[in-house]
Amino acid sequence: xxxxxxxxxxxxxxxxxxxxxxxxxxxxxxxxxxxxxxxxxxxxxxxxxxxxxxxxxxxxxxxxxxxxxxxxxxxxxxxxxxxxxxxxxxxxxxxxxxxxxxxxxxxxxxxxxxxxxxxxxxxxxxxxxxxxxxxxxxxxxxxxxxxxxxxxxxxxxxxxxxxxxxxxxxxxxxxxxxxxxxxxxxxxxxxxxxxxxxxxxxxxxxxxxxxxxxxxxxxxxxxxxxxxxxxxxxxxxxxxxxxxxxxxxxxxxxxxxxxxxxxxxxxxxxxxxxxxxxxxxxxxxxxxxxxxxxxxxxxxxxxxxxxxxxxxxxxxxxxxxxxxxxxxxxxxxxxxxxxxxxxxxxxxxxxxxxxxxxxxxxxxxxxxxxxxxxxxxxxxxxxxxxxxxxxxxxxxxxxxxxxxxxxxxxxxxxxxxxxxxxxxxxxxxxxxxxxxxxxxxxxxxxxxxxxxxxxxxx
Ligand SMILES: C[S@@+](CC[C@H](N)C(=O)[O-])C[C@H]1O[C@@H](n2cnc3c(N)ncnc32)[C@H](O)[C@@H]1O
Numbered sequence: 001x002x003x004x005x006x007x008x009x010x011x012x013x014x015x016x017x018x019x020x021x022x023x024x025x026x027x028x029x030x031x032x033x034x035x036x037x038x039x040x041x042x043x044x045x046x047x048x049x050x051x052x053x054x055x056x057x058x059x060x061x062x063x064x065x066x067x068x069x070x071x072x073x074x075x076x077x078x079x080x081x082x083x084x085x086x087x088x089x090x091x092x093x094x095x096x097x098x099x100x101x102x103x104x105x106x107x108x109x110x111x112x113x114x115x116x117x118x119x120x121x122x123x124x125x126x127x128x129x130x131x132x133x134x135x136x137x138x139x140x141x142x143x144x145x146x147x148x149x150x151x152x153x154x155x156x157x158x159x160x161x162x163x164x165x166x167x168x169x170x171x172x173x174x175x176x177x178x179x180x181x182x183x184x185x186x187x188x189x190x191x192x193x194x195x196x197x198x199x200x201x202x203x204x205x206x207x208x209x210x211x212x213x214x215x216x217x218x219x220x221x222x223x224x225x226x227x228x229x230x231x232x233x234x235x236x237x238x239x240x241x242x243x244x245x246x247x248x249x250x251x252x253x254x255x256x257x258x259x260x261x262x263x264x265x266x267x268x269x270x271x272x273x274x275x276x277x278x279x280x281x282x283x284x285x286x287x288x289x290x291x292x293x294x295x296x297x298x299x300x301x302x303x304x305x306x307x308x309x310x311x312x313x314x315x316x317x318x319x320x321x322x323x324x325x326x327x328x329x330x331x332x333x334x335x336x337x338x339x340x341x342x343x344x345x346x347x348x349x350x351x352x353x354x355x356x357x358x359x360x361x362x363x364x365x366x367x368x369x370x371x372x373x374x375x376x377x378x379x380x381x382x383x384x385x386x387x388x389x390x391x392x393x394x395x396x397x398x399x400x401x402x403x404x405x406x407x408x409x410x411x412x413x414x415x416x417x418x419x420x421x422x423x424x425x426x427x428x429x430x431x432x433x434x435x436x437x438x439x440x441x442x443x444x445x446x447x448x449x450x451x452x453x454x455x456x457x458x
Contacts, residue, residue, distance in 0.1 A: 005145070009120050011118065014222070021149050027060050030112070033067055033101060033112060035069040121153070123195055155195070164258075171191065173191050176192060191258060211231060212231070212259045213260040214232045215228075219250075226242055274339040280388040287344070289341055297353070339393070340356035341355050343381060352375075352381050357397070364399055366399040367403050368404040402446065405445065408443060424444070
């Protein structure tokens, strides 16, 4: 009758990798549930058996029950959604199969164990399966304890074998799968560890990023261990050859690798943060940097008839979306992507609207967006806010040219731009989407640093 489930990380197959804690746990398990994945990876089954033989005391009786793994269709040709759904269905089928075995345990069999290759925290579904089992028993009023015991994982062993740390000083480590590498790779990620890569995806990065350093390891911790280190473009063919030979011999390859950009590798133009600023004011209107607490202003500026009329999607913002937008303002400021302000009526201290500069397009160009709450319209508030933000952006932030645009027909917005010193530059055909699927022309304006003469009213 089951009382406890233990998820035990057993390292990479060498009994020497099993921690003391895991070894003690191994000696407490009555029944090991092992997924039977067919013949293909019988070396792994043998490695697991070797760990049990080496570490479970002879006097401790246990049995191993092989549970036929539900069939899982090929992943390669699935898109992301089908892949996720496929994995979820497969997990559910696994939970059913394990529950069948557990329900049939003898009375004296109280502790069930799962042996996990490496560490249970890295790309392994056992913890999720066990959570589902525990929940299933809880739903019938039956408590099953469970715990997780850490093991040495492939990334750790890769680093140890190559005698390197995985990160550079104070820098992050990004761990991902071969499936995602090509979509997401950017040197600004820093050090990238790749697992679950059936196709050596890094080979496709060698053209664009030849100078990446590669630390590769296969069959780590086993007698067949392979290690290669070098400049990606120089060593990728050797790795490809070693992989192919090994696959031929074993029928499968398990490899993990680290990609590290050169210390001085260019990471592409990175905007510097917008400078910190005190509130900007002309005595009537004050602009202060937006923070998370401004979410109601963000919501109300968006959710009114006039704003929705000119909106691209014409949809109201939920409170959650407004919270997220306001909360991300500080981070966007720090990353130099956008400087967003709340427009405040100086006399009453009430929030009157929002205005912001987005750094986009060619370097030195900023795009301005603004909106004022209905109660504050028609009083020149937007024009004042636009003058304040334009002067600040052109004089304090390194931007040399500001742009803004509005849909044809949005006369009010055009008047604000003109009064704040912006010059109409033309009409861009079909640039802005409408909620009904049509597109509107945009009237485009600019204000350059040169045009911001001292005479420009501010
Ligand atoms: C399903 S994940 C399991 C990871 C495991 N839980 C861990 O902590 O490393 C399988 C992936 O781990 C990596 N891996 C597992 N065993 C390995 C080994 N002996 N040598 C190199 N990589 C290995 C490979 O990237 C493989 O595709």
